[in-house]
Amino acid sequence: MLLCDKLEAKRNQKNKLQLQINSAAINNLIKANDGISFNNAWSFIVNQFDSLYTVKENVTVLKDAILNLAIKGKLISENLKNKVVNNTEIDIISSIKFKINEKEYPFLLPKGWKWLALNDLGLTQTGTTPATKNSEYYGDYIPFIGPGDIKKQVINYTNLSLSELGLEKARLISRDSIMMVCIGGSIGKLAINDRDVACNQQINTITPYSNIDLKYLFAVLQSSYFQNQVLSNSSGSATPIINKQKWISIPIPVPPYEVQKVISNKVDELFKLCDMLEKNIDQSSKKQSQLLNAVLAQV
Structure with a gap:
């Protein structure tokens, strides 16, 4: 039981650290005011993706970041932005x-x-x-x-x-x-x-x-x-x-309407990824529970 308590404390500490790192990374992404800063912030998230998104709370934060990036026009390419400005009102x-x-x-x-x-x-x-x-x-x-x-x-x-x-x-x-x-x-x-x-x-x-x-x-x-x-x-x-x-x-x-459609499609695409992440987290938790039950069955 002492070992279990230590494991739980370590897990909680790890989860807390993951939440803090993810929150800081997402904050840098949303506040990026130029292409270089945005790419650097996004590269960090991509490189740490497997370790960051093992808890559902971080996936929730990611979903909200996707929405806030979407409504600021940061999910679409510069080419589309320029095309829209020139051709659409x-x-x-x-x-x-x-x-x-x-x-x-x-x-x-x-x-x-x-x-x-x-x-x-x-x-x-x-x-x-x-x-x-x-x-x-x-x-x-x-x-x-x-x-x-x-x-x-x-x-x-x-x-x-x-x-x-x-x-x-x-x-x-x-x-x-x-x-x-x-x-x-x-x-x-x-x-x-x-x-x-x-x-x-x-x-x-x-x-x-x-x-x-x-x-x-x-x-x-x-x-x-x-x-x-x-x-x-x-x-x-x-x-x-x-x-x-x-x-x-x-x-x-x-x-413009054309951009609204592109953004909503991109949000749908990214939210499907988030749903997959949440599903993987649930499956991982289920496997851990099954493993524990298998071990206890041998006691």
Whole structure:
């Protein structure tokens, strides 16, 4: 048992060191302001990849880094950036009501990108709940989503549904919208609905316009940049809540549509790698457990 305690202490020490090194490496990658610094930071991660990504916490940090690099235009080649600047313009005009002050830009964007309020990128809505005392409003016509139905970016459509009459008292959220919890301990939790739904007032939604790539916008909204904006614009300490006006006013970095598609595809590709890493970690832990059981069976 003394040996086990020592092994556990060594493992914890190693994991802590891995987390610290990975955090520093990712920080250098995100803060790199030129090609040389970026390449050096990325080379370090690549060279230490096998040793760094043996704990899930580091994979989580890597995923967030991928998102933050994506929304800063650091996942695409210089050739594509130049091509876009020369040949493409963003055909979205920022609304006067939600126009973003240049002095308030959260960070610098590549040429050809714009800062636009979330409200300018799609139809934004907050859900509403039909009177629960009226049983005629509830049935099996359309799923009715609450915050508890959104877990790990997946929606449970089977918990509660509205009738056709109930939908008249609610708001229709078209498929391929982004749904985000706007209150409580799960604030910022989000998912994309793959069918038409309705939702309660604890969820804000956006249905992107045709010139906004759904997966790109989803990458922005799940990034730590946007999540921090949600928290900083929330009121209430015990139960944080962000109202719709503040939510739709959050600045979004928007590249031309062609670049949005490239970035969302690159994020998908890199997230598949992260999923493989997490799977390998699970398999490694399972093998270690099997080995321990085999050893104990011989005692």
